[in-house]
Structure formats: C-alpha cells, structure tokens
Amino acid sequence: MIASLSLAFGSNVTRAQEVAASSKPVVAESASSTVEQNAEQSIEISNTKNPEWKSYRSMLKGLDAFDRFHAKAPLAEAKFVVRPRAQGLSMEGLTLHVKSDHSSLAIPLTEGGYFVLPRDAQADADDADLMLNRKKKLYRWQPAIRTPGLPSDQLRLGDLRLACEMEWAMEKDGAPFVFRMFLNAIGGFCRSGKLTVSIPTPYLGAQSVALVLADRRINLPLNAGKYSFVLPVHDQTYSDDTMIEIIYDEPSVNLRKPNLATINIGF
Structure with missing residues (x-):
C-alpha cells in the first residue's frame, strides 16, 4: 500500500528553472488602487470554475505543527510553496487568497511560488478557504522548509522531519478514521x-x-527513475543536523529541471 504526501524541500528554484515563473508580491500605491486590485482578483477567482482550495483552518494546523516542532529546524521560516503538478504548467498570473463569504485576503506569491501564510482571526472565525485562481488538480501547495545557507545539492534531515509534521497536521483530518488509528498505533x-x-x-x-x-x-539507493530515494526519517540515531548530499548529472543548478514528484510512504 502506498500513500502520497506533497512536501517541498526548499530547492530555491530560480526563474530559469520554473516555467514562466514571475509571480511577485503586489505593493499597493494608494487606498483606491488596493480596492481596485482586490476587486479584480476576487472576480478572477470567482470566474475560475472549480478552483484549487484548502481549508484555512487546516493550513493553520500546519503552522501549529511548525511551532510545536520548530526545534527540528530552528533557523527555518514557516513557508509554503505553490507548485505545478506537471512540467509545462505556467506560474504566470497565479494569485492566492484566503477567502470567505465575508472577506478576501490576498497572499503575496514571491518568485518560485513561495508564500507566508498569516494568522488571521477573522478568517479563522469565518471558516475561510485558501484559494488559487486555477482549476483543481493542476497545482498544489505544500510546506517549504529549508535552513538558510544550504548548498543547492544538500538537504537537512531536520528540515524534512519538520515539513513532514506540518504536512500530516494539515492532511490528517481528511484521512479515513481507520487509517489515522493505524498510524497512531505504529507511532x-x-x-x-x-x-x-x-x-x-x-x-x-x-x-x-x-x-x-x-x-x-x-549511500542511499535511488529509485528506477532516479528522482527519489528511501530516507530513514524515523531513525533517531541520525540527528536533525544530518545532511543529505545529492550529486546531479548537470553540475549547474540553473540548468537543472525541478522535480515535481512528491514524497511516497510505503507500508
């Protein structure tokens, strides 16, 4: 049996590596321009049939997990990232909002699709949703935890552990009851x-x-497609400061293609 989680490991993807990635934070020049921009963005989301969305409260549980397990990656920030599910999907024009029947809060996307999710008491009370102006199953958002200063060919075990805890906190309420009980039973x-x-x-x-x-x-074995590897995340004999070093066919990070695969859990 295989389960799938959508974790990002902070590969610091550059503009040359994303397909037409150009989302930047919007800075309002005046109160009137802010109203106009919010109105335009709200219309854009409203006109997107069956948009990608997730409960804001579920996302907040991811932030709660970040606070609870932050010691695993004490220098990392609580960030998320929007990623396409397939090569060739453009990042151009993506907008993200926390939206309810009563309000709409724009979430700035930086280059590469990264964003910080604010805690908003009103959005929580309104049971708002995090909404992307694209149809379902084309893009995903996921934790993006990375200790600053790491080389592009290295990952840190504590970062991966923290990202995993955040993702499971966000997803577990939607998992079948029997599945959750099984996971609790095995640790x-x-x-x-x-x-x-x-x-x-x-x-x-x-x-x-x-x-x-x-x-x-x-040395950790790569899978047949050479895009993933088995990692002993649970093994506490490896500290959070343990590094994962990766050697690529292409030495230049600017010429590498981002990997859009997600973590797989086998039972």
Whole structure:
C-alpha cells in the first residue's frame, strides 16, 4: 500500500528553472488602487470554475505543527510553496487568497511560488478557504522548509522531519478514521520505523544520494527513475543536523529541471 504526501524541500528554484515563473508580491500605491486590485482578483477567482482550495483552518494546523516542532529546524521560516503538478504548467498570473463569504485576503506569491501564510482571526472565525485562481488538480501547495545557507545539492534531515509534521497536521483530518488509528498505533506518520519513506530529489537527474553525519556516510539507493530515494526519517540515531548530499548529472543548478514528484510512504 502506498500513500502520497506533497512536501517541498526548499530547492530555491530560480526563474530559469520554473516555467514562466514571475509571480511577485503586489505593493499597493494608494487606498483606491488596493480596492481596485482586490476587486479584480476576487472576480478572477470567482470566474475560475472549480478552483484549487484548502481549508484555512487546516493550513493553520500546519503552522501549529511548525511551532510545536520548530526545534527540528530552528533557523527555518514557516513557508509554503505553490507548485505545478506537471512540467509545462505556467506560474504566470497565479494569485492566492484566503477567502470567505465575508472577506478576501490576498497572499503575496514571491518568485518560485513561495508564500507566508498569516494568522488571521477573522478568517479563522469565518471558516475561510485558501484559494488559487486555477482549476483543481493542476497545482498544489505544500510546506517549504529549508535552513538558510544550504548548498543547492544538500538537504537537512531536520528540515524534512519538520515539513513532514506540518504536512500530516494539515492532511490528517481528511484521512479515513481507520487509517489515522493505524498510524497512531505504529507511532505516527513521520516517526514510524514500519513505514518506508521515499523522498524526491529537488531536481531531476540525480546520480547518487548519501546520508552524511560526522564520519558516517551511507549511500542511499535511488529509485528506477532516479528522482527519489528511501530516507530513514524515523531513525533517531541520525540527528536533525544530518545532511543529505545529492550529486546531479548537470553540475549547474540553473540548468537543472525541478522535480515535481512528491514524497511516497510505503507500508
């Protein structure tokens, strides 16, 4: 049995790596222009049939998990990212809102689709939704946890653990009751040795992956397509500061293709 989670590991994708990625935060020049922009964006979302959305309260549970497990990645910020589900989908013109029957709060998207979700008491009380101005199943949003200063060919185990806890907090209410009880019984989604966790490499074209902690270096097997690898996320003999080093076919990060795959959990 295989389950799938949508985690992002902060690959710091540049403009050259995303397909037409150009979303930037909007700065209002005046009160009247702000009203006009919000009206235009609200109309755009309203005119999108069956838009991509997620409960704002579910997203807040992800922020709660970030606060609870922040010690796993103490230098990382609570960020999320919007990613296309397939190569070739444009990031041009994407807008994100926290929207209810009574209000609409614009969420700025930076280059690469990254965003910070604010805590808004009114949106929580209104049971608002996070909405993207695109149809369902074309894009996804997910935690984007990355310790600042890491090279593009490295991941940090604590970052991945924190992202996993955030994602499960956001998704578990929608999971079947029996599934949740099963996970609780075996120790949890992100902490059980009975699960096999396959992590996607940030970019396509990986040659090798190694787990590195002090004088310990363990090569991790890549899958057949060389876009993911099995990682012992649960194994506490590896500290949160353990690094994952990836060697790619393409040495230049600007020429690599982003990997749009998601984490897979095997039972």
